[in-house]
Amino acid sequence: MTPVPNPRILYASIPTGYPIPGENTKYDDSEQIDLENVPLKGGYLTRTVLISPEPWLRERLRDPTVASYSSPMRLGLPMVGSGLVKVIRSEDPKIKVGDFMTGLILDNDARGLSGLTKVRKLPGKDWTALPGVLGAPGMTAWIGLKEYGDLKKGETIYVSTGAGALGSMVCQFAQAAGLKVIASTGSDEKVKYLMEVIGVDHAFNYKTTKVDSALSKWGPIDVYWDNVGGETLDAAIAHCNVHARILACGYISEYNGEEKYGNLAWFFKKRIRMYGILTSDLVPKWGGAFFEEMYRLLAEGELKTQEHIVHGLENADKAWVELLQGKHLGKTVVVVSDPEA
Amino acid sequence: MTPVPNPRILYASIPTGYPIPGENTKYDDSEQIDLENVPLKGGYLTRTVLISPEPWLRERLRDPTVASYSSPMRLGLPMVGSGLVKVIRSEDPKIKVGDFMTGLILDNDARGLSGLTKVRKLPGKDWTALPGVLGAPGMTAWIGLKEYGDLKKGETIYVSTGAGALGSMVCQFAQAAGLKVIASTGSDEKVKYLMEVIGVDHAFNYKTTKVDSALSKWGPIDVYWDNVGGETLDAAIAHCNVHARILACGYISEYNGEEKYGNLAWFFKKRIRMYGILTSDLVPKWGGAFFEEMYRLLAEGELKTQEHIVHGLENADKAWVELLQGKHLGKTVVVVSDPEA
Structure with missing residues (x-):
């Protein structure tokens, strides 16, 4: 199969104040991926469906000599972020093609997926309602x-x-x-x-x-x-x-x-x-009970959600900066691909 | 029996900054008590042996309209304080003549004893070592x-x-x-x-x-x-x-x-x-274990104590102010009467 573009947003320079898309962050679609032949080494391949920009990421775009609770991001690497992914190939017996998972897309060193949890669609809710409830x-x-x-x-x-x-x-x-x-x-x-x-x-x-x-x-x-x-x-x-x-x-x-x-x-x-x-720190203790409770509350229609929806990976950094500025009502969610595809 | 003097230190006026003995507090020996005939109403009568001046008392000498964690003291009433007392008469079957007790001498409204605990002498320690270890x-x-x-x-x-x-x-x-x-x-x-x-x-x-x-x-x-x-x-x-x-x-x-x-x-x-x-707040939960552990540590010689000893009730307010000023090394203890008497 012909390789397809594998775009990402790169961390280009350390921001002062609010990050400036195109300057501190750069959309890059120069890389390609061969979806059918890329070696999985016992793992699985996913397609990003949603990205969930979150405030904590700002802290990571800092001078690496400044201590904080998170490790600083490294310049030139793709931006990290939470989101929803769909499995499109798998060599892992526990993960099936068509599974949806949520968690951190790219880990602290931008090496891949990290801490993903399998999720199911929420009754009566679009997939876009998921990052606000089941995410951070x-x-x-x-x-x-x-x-x-x-x-x-x-x-x-x-x-x-x-x-x-x-x-x-x-x-x-x-x-x-x-x-x-x-x-x-x-x-x-x-x-x-x-x-x-x-x-x-x-x-x-x-x-x-x-x-x-x-x-x-x-x-x-x-x-x-x-x-x-x-x-x-x-x-x-x-x-x-x-x-x-x-x-x-x-x-x-x-x-x-x-x-x-x-x-x-x-x-x-x-x-x-x-x-x-x-x-x-607390997910090992409370994570299981949390997912159980959220599915129950959502099934009973007990939880109100509100989303500010943006389309396209190329707009994810701008959407994130507007989130930091409090410009919109509702959880910002970037739709990257069709979940049903 | 002839009545004897029953001296106390009165709260005379609200201090600004460090209290001034003789002005904000006043020693008063005008009252007398008939030790043998004062009615006990099922309670007990004690003689003060030691007084333990403590910093928290400062907060209570304030304008009563100012909110804080403790109730304000009322002008004209005797000063409250922690200390050690000895029982000299008792109508309470659980309390015997000769028992020693520690706690607050005069409660928040200066009405009497409050929250006293029976104590025994610490092996190898003078009674004066007690307020620092078993007290606040x-x-x-x-x-x-x-x-x-x-x-x-x-x-x-x-x-x-x-x-x-x-x-x-x-x-x-x-x-x-x-x-x-x-x-x-x-x-x-x-x-x-x-x-x-x-x-x-x-x-x-x-x-x-x-x-x-x-x-x-x-x-x-x-x-x-x-x-x-x-x-x-x-x-x-x-x-x-x-x-x-x-x-x-x-x-x-x-x-x-x-x-x-x-x-x-x-x-x-x-x-x-x-x-x-x-x-x-925590004494109901931990008080029992605390006394047990202190007696054990003291019996094993595991706890070092140091006292700054002052004699006479008439010097208790001055000793307290010097404590607030950090003038002396060691726990300030005021000896009011002979524990063996």
């Missing part, structure tokens, strides 16, 4: 709350970036556990989505309402799901109840320089607990 | 580490105010668990005590050595026992290993105004956990 957003929300949330019926949770792919899952899992949910987001359209579609108890636009005044009105809080850090964390700490839990999941406010915090004495006075979360 | 310092150290420390042999702990009554217990419990111990303190004399008597691995005077440079040399750390907050906490966070634990036990750096913190993004990147500690 849903998994981080569910596992983080299970491990650290200690949620109790009647308590109050505050979720920053509540309308995002991750935040909207946190809101829904907390609602299901019987908590009152307060959520903040960055546009009035997203406030409307939170109130009318997700159905949280209180939502506000942090660009026009101070977190401190919102929590004065609707708090105090027992749990804070922290996606931003900075002043928002400061305000949340001040409105914590005794024995509150803070789940520190990402400090986007720090991407543009160091923040300073006050209010930490409340940790001691109110016996607050704060947990830094990285989902991959 | 030892109890907070041991229970805090058990509940939140997750100590693993070979790890490194950093203890601020390591030479204090509480800090020196944390150092020793961590050593016994096989950790490398780094401790800071506020004088060269205390550094010497930490190195030569307690036998920590590294000690430094924070007034002459920056925490950041000490931890650069001897860190990174897996556990930080935080008695101070402020810049020390900032530096400790920056030198944490992945999965480090921070035990927030008191933020003395904040007594003179609000501190600002950086570095909180490390919580997420390094999956740090931070726990606000209040021992009284």
Whole structure:
């Protein structure tokens, strides 16, 4: 069979601030692959169906001398990303042609697939609904709350970036556990989505309402799901109840320089607990239960999802940057090929 | 029998900064008590043997409109404090004349005894060694580490105010668990005590050595026992290993105004956990095991204690203020009466 193009997006140069597609990242279709003859060595060959751009990837595009929680990406290699793939050839007896799998496409050194899990289509949902629920957003929300949330019926949770792919899952899992949910987001359209579609108890636009005044009105809080850090964390700490839990999941406010915090004495006075979360630490413990629960919730129509859909691998880097900028409502999903093909 | 004086120290006015004995607190011996005839109503009568001034009491001498973790003390009432008492009369069948008990002398509203535990003399130790080991310092150290420390042999702990009554217990419990111990303190004399008597691995005077440079040399750390907050906490966070634990036990750096913190993004990147500690929350769970373990360690000569002994109730408030100022080495104990009498 004639080889076909095997395009990818290369990591071209280290960005400062928001990455610039075409400069920091480059679409490259110069390579080809012979699908029928490429040696599998006991493994399997997949076709990418969906790509799920996620915020954590930004951290990896950094000067490799800067320490962080993830290994820095290497210049000149293809970009890593989560997504959905379909098996088109297999020499692995456990993996069959036509299987769908989700996880990281290309591992930390861009050498191939890593940590993939077989998935089935969700009843009543398009394939595009899958990365938000079964991928990093849903998994981080569910596992983080299970491990650290200690949620109790009647308590109050505050979720920053509540309308995002991750935040909207946190809101829904907390609602299901019987908590009152307060959520903040960055546009009035997203406030409307939170109130009318997700159905949280209180939502506000942090660009026009101070977190401190919102929590004065609707708090105090027992749990804070922290996606931003900075002043928002400061305000949340001040409105914590005794024995509150803070789940520190990402400090986007720090991407543009160091923040300073006050209010930490409340940790001691109110016996607050704060947990830094990285989902991959917890997947061995919670992964099985997570998938079981998601299939159940989706089968029962219990989970609302919203996607911002983009078509074509060549647009994946632009879609990712717009995600970092919070430009769209819903989980960004890039459709690369037809799942039914 | 003729009534005898029943002196106490009264809370006279709200202090700003360090309390001033004679002004914010006042020794008062105008009241008398008839030891043989005072009605017991099924309870028991005790004589105070030792008083154990402790830092947490400072928080209670505040404007009652300011919220905090403890209830504010009421002006005009006797000062509350921990200590050792001896039973001199009893109508309670579980409590016998001659029993010694430790705990809070006068409860939160200065109404009487509260949460007392019967204790026996420690082999080879004076009674004055007891408040440091069996009282709040030892109890907070041991229970805090058990509940939140997750100590693993070979790890490194950093203890601020390591030479204090509480800090020196944390150092020793961590050593016994096989950790490398780094401790800071506020004088060269205390550094010497930490190195030569307690036998920590590294000690430094924070007034002459920056925490950041000490931890650069001897860190990174897996556990930080935080008695101070402020810049020390900032530096400790920056030198944490992945999965480090921070035990927030008191933020003395904040007594003179609000501190600002950086570095909180490390919580997420390094999956740090931070726990606000209040021992009284945990006594129901750990109290029994704590007393058992302390008697065992003391019987085996495994625990070093050091006391700064002051005589006379009339000096208790001054001793307490000097404790807040870190003027002396060792646990401050005020001897009020002869335990053998």
